[in-house]
Amino acid sequence: xxxxxxxxxxxxxxxxxxxxxxxxxxxxxxxxxxxxxxxxxxxxxxxxxxxxxxxxxxxxxxxxxxxxxxxxxxxxxxxxxxxxxxxxxxxxxxxxxxxxxxxxxxxxxxxxxxxxxxxxxxxxxxxxxxxxxxxxxxxxxxxxxxxxxxxxxxxxxxxxxxxxxxxxxxxxxxxxxxxxxxxxxxxxxxxxxxxxxxxxxxxxxxxxxxxxxxxxxxxxxxxxxxxxxxxxxxxxxxxxxxxxxxxxxxxxxxxxxxxxxxxxxxxxxxxxxxxxxxxxxxxxxxxxxxxxxxxxxxxxxxxxxxxxxxxxxxxxxxxxxxxxxxxxxxxxxxxxxxxxxxxxxxxxxxxxxxxxxxxxxxxxxxxxxxxxxxxxx
Amino acid sequence: xxxxxxxxxxxxxxxxxxxxxxxxxxxxxxxxxxxxxxxxxxxxxxxxxxxxxxxxxxxxxxxxxxxxxxxxxxxxxxxxxxxxxxxxxxxxxxxxxxxxxxxxxxxxxxxxxxxxxxxxxxxxxxxxxxxxxxxxxxxxxxxxxxxxxxxxxxxxxxxxxxxxxxxxxxxxxxxxxxxxxxxxxxxxxxxxxxxxxxxxxxxxxxxxxxxxxxxxxxxxxxxxxxxxxxxxxxxxxxxxxxxxxxxxxxxxxxxxxxxxxxxxxxxxxxxxxxxxxxxxxxxxxxxxxxxxxxxxxxxxxxxxxxxxxxxxxxxxxxxxxxxxxxxxxxxxxxxxxxxxxxxxxxxxxxxxxxxxxxxxxxxxxxxxxxxxxxxxx
Numbered sequence: 001x002x003x004x005x006x007x008x009x010x011x012x013x014x015x016x017x018x019x020x021x022x023x024x025x026x027x028x029x030x031x032x033x034x035x036x037x038x039x040x041x042x043x044x045x046x047x048x049x050x051x052x053x054x055x056x057x058x059x060x061x062x063x064x065x066x067x068x069x070x071x072x073x074x075x076x077x078x079x080x081x082x083x084x085x086x087x088x089x090x091x092x093x094x095x096x097x098x099x100x101x102x103x104x105x106x107x108x109x110x111x112x113x114x115x116x117x118x119x120x121x122x123x124x125x126x127x128x129x130x131x132x133x134x135x136x137x138x139x140x141x142x143x144x145x146x147x148x149x150x151x152x153x154x155x156x157x158x159x160x161x162x163x164x165x166x167x168x169x170x171x172x173x174x175x176x177x178x179x180x181x182x183x184x185x186x187x188x189x190x191x192x193x194x195x196x197x198x199x200x201x202x203x204x205x206x207x208x209x210x211x212x213x214x215x216x217x218x219x220x221x222x223x224x225x226x227x228x229x230x231x232x233x234x235x236x237x238x239x240x241x242x243x244x245x246x247x248x249x250x251x252x253x254x255x256x257x258x259x260x261x262x263x264x265x266x267x268x269x270x271x272x273x274x275x276x277x278x279x280x281x282x283x284x285x286x287x288x289x290x291x292x293x294x295x296x297x298x299x300x301x302x303x304x305x306x307x308x309x310x311x312x313x314x315x316x317x318x319x320x321x322x323x324x325x326x327x328x329x330x331x332x333x334x335x336x337x338x339x340x341x342x343x344x345x346x347x348x349x350x351x352x353x354x355x356x357x358x359x360x361x362x363x364x365x366x367x368x369x370x371x372x373x374x375x376x377x
Numbered sequence: 378x379x380x381x382x383x384x385x386x387x388x389x390x391x392x393x394x395x396x397x398x399x400x401x402x403x404x405x406x407x408x409x410x411x412x413x414x415x416x417x418x419x420x421x422x423x424x425x426x427x428x429x430x431x432x433x434x435x436x437x438x439x440x441x442x443x444x445x446x447x448x449x450x451x452x453x454x455x456x457x458x459x460x461x462x463x464x465x466x467x468x469x470x471x472x473x474x475x476x477x478x479x480x481x482x483x484x485x486x487x488x489x490x491x492x493x494x495x496x497x498x499x500x501x502x503x504x505x506x507x508x509x510x511x512x513x514x515x516x517x518x519x520x521x522x523x524x525x526x527x528x529x530x531x532x533x534x535x536x537x538x539x540x541x542x543x544x545x546x547x548x549x550x551x552x553x554x555x556x557x558x559x560x561x562x563x564x565x566x567x568x569x570x571x572x573x574x575x576x577x578x579x580x581x582x583x584x585x586x587x588x589x590x591x592x593x594x595x596x597x598x599x600x601x602x603x604x605x606x607x608x609x610x611x612x613x614x615x616x617x618x619x620x621x622x623x624x625x626x627x628x629x630x631x632x633x634x635x636x637x638x639x640x641x642x643x644x645x646x647x648x649x650x651x652x653x654x655x656x657x658x659x660x661x662x663x664x665x666x667x668x669x670x671x672x673x674x675x676x677x678x679x680x681x682x683x684x685x686x687x688x689x690x691x692x693x694x695x696x697x698x699x700x701x702x703x704x705x706x707x708x709x710x711x712x713x714x715x716x717x718x719x720x721x722x723x724x725x726x727x728x729x730x731x732x733x734x735x736x737x738x739x740x741x742x743x744x745x746x747x748x749x750x751x752x753x754x
Binding site: 005224 | 394400405407413418433438448449465466503598661
C-alpha cells in the first residue's frame, strides 16, 4: 500500500480500466451466474452496510432473511423448513454434510454422491475429513441406484442427489434415492444449487424436493438462477434439530446460536433475494425460465441443423452438444470471443442458456459454431 | 412465494420499512463493523455482477483481487506473501487451520489457541474435527507462554496468536510464540481480523506480523477496520505450498485450482477493498486510526471522571470498563438506545470506537453511563 492515497477520480478511473478487462455476460454461455435483476441491485445498495451476523443491530435485515428462507421453503415443497442464507452452494453443501456427520457419534464416516456431483464435494471431503464415495451414472447421466446402494455401509451418513447437475443439468432419481435413504436410516441431501430456481417452474412430474419424505436438506442458490447478488446462497433443512447441529455459541453478538459457517454476513444479499422473489413472484420466475428453455430448444434445434446432436435432451437450460474434440472447438470459439465450457464424460460442448442470453446471441453463436466445425472438417 | 409479483415501488417500500427497523451505526459501540467508506460503495456497485470464482471471465476483477492481496502483504510485512480474499475472518481462520492440518499425515490433530480466541475457533474445531486446546491468559490478558507450551504435543499442528482480541483488543506475544512454534516445527497462524488494519498504524514496537519469521499465515478483515464492504476478508500465507494445500480441481471453470472455501465469490467486495486501500493509502488509514484512538482515550478519560476504570489500558480502539454487573448496565443502556457489549473474563462493559463513532456520541454516551450507574447506586 502506498503512503499517499489517490483521489476519488483516480481510483474510479483505475477501477474502470479493470472493469473493461472483465467480459460482459453477452457472449458468455459458460456461467451459471447472470447479472443480477435490476431490483436486486437496488435492494443490495440500500442494505449495503447491514450485517446478518448481528441480527440484534439489524432486525429488519434479519426479517428479510427469515422471509426469504420461508419463501424458498414454500418453493421447495415444505413451508415449515428452516434454514439460513449462505454465501452460496459450496457453503450450503458443506453445512448440510456437516449436519449429517454430526448426527452420528463417529467422525470417520462417508457420504455417497453421484459422479456428476459438483467438484466442491471433494473439497468438502477434505474439509470435514469424510470419505466421498462416487456412484456411477446410468445412460441418462442420472445416479445409478444399484451403484448408490452398493456403496452404502455402516459409516455412511448421507446420500446426495443432484437436482440440476453442473455438467448436464440432469436430475437424479431423488424419489428412489429417498427410499434407499429411509431404508438405511441416513440423510438425503439434495444439491439444487442450479435447479432450485428452475425445476419448480418446469412442466413435468419431478420428484426432487421436500415433497420426497426422505429429503433432509436442500441447497438452493439465489445468485445463480435466482438472479440475486453474490453472495446469495440458501440452505434449508426439514428438521430444526439438523440445523441446530450447526449452532455455535457467540458471546459478544446479539445472536445466541448462529448457524452460518461465516460470521459477518451480507444483509445486502438477503435484501436482494427478498426483492427478486417478491417482485417476480412465481409467475415472473416462470416467464424467465420459459424464456431460458425456449432458448435452450432454439440452441438444440440450431445445432441439429448443422449436424450436431445433444448429449441428452435438455432437462433444464443446460445444452450439451456431442462432437469430436470439444476442447479444440471451445478454443476456436474463444478466438471468436464466445465463452463456452466442456463436459468430461461423455465429452461434449456445454452451453448454459441464462437470463442474459438472447435469441440473437444464440443465432450468432450457431453461425460461428457452424463455421468453426466446417473449418475443422 | 406468491404467484403474482409486486411492483418495483411496492417492493422498494417493503424494503424501506425493513431498513427502518435496522439501527443506524450512530449509537452502536458493540460492533467491529462500520459503514463502508463511500468509495467502497461506489466500487462495489460497479463490480456487482462480477464473480472471482471464474477469473477467466473477469480478469479485471481477478487483477483487483491480486493487487489487494499484494497491498495487504506489504502491510503485513512480507510483500511476497500469497493468499486470496475470503468472505471474512471465520473463513480465513478455517482455511489457515485446514492448511496447517493438511501439512501432516494424521487427521486427529490439535491446535493451541489462547482463551481469548474468537468463538469461531470452536466452530473450526467441529468443522475440521480437530481438537482446540485453550491456553490461559496472563494478567494483561495475553496468551500465557508457559500455558501455551504445556499444551503442545506430537499432534499439535498449529499455534494461534491473536493480534487484536475480540473482547479486549489485546495483542498476544507473537514474537515469543514464534520461537515456540519454530522449536516445535509447527505453524503459527495470527488472527488479525480486527488488528490487521489497526496495528500497522499505531506507534509502538509490535511484533505480530510476517516480520516474525515463524508466522505462517495471517487473517485480516477488510470489512472490519478496512472500511470495505461485506463479504470482505483476507487470508495470507508466507509460503505458496501452504496456500496450495487448499487447492481444489475445478473442471468447468476458468481457474484450474481454486483456493477459496466458497465457489462463486464477490468481485464487488474485492473492488471495494482495492478502492479503499488505494484511496486512503497509509496516511489516510493512519488518520482514521488516530481518530479512533483519540476517541478511545476520550472514552477512558470520561469513564475515569465518573469513577470507572478500564480493564486494561486500551491497546487499540477497544475500551473495556470494569464495573459490577456489566450485563445489567448493558441492559439499562439499551433502554437508552445504546448498543454495547460485555466481556466474560474479567467481566467488563465493552465499547469499540469505530470510524463511525464521534466525539459527540462518546460524550452523550458517557452522560448516560454516568446516569445509569448513579441510579443503580
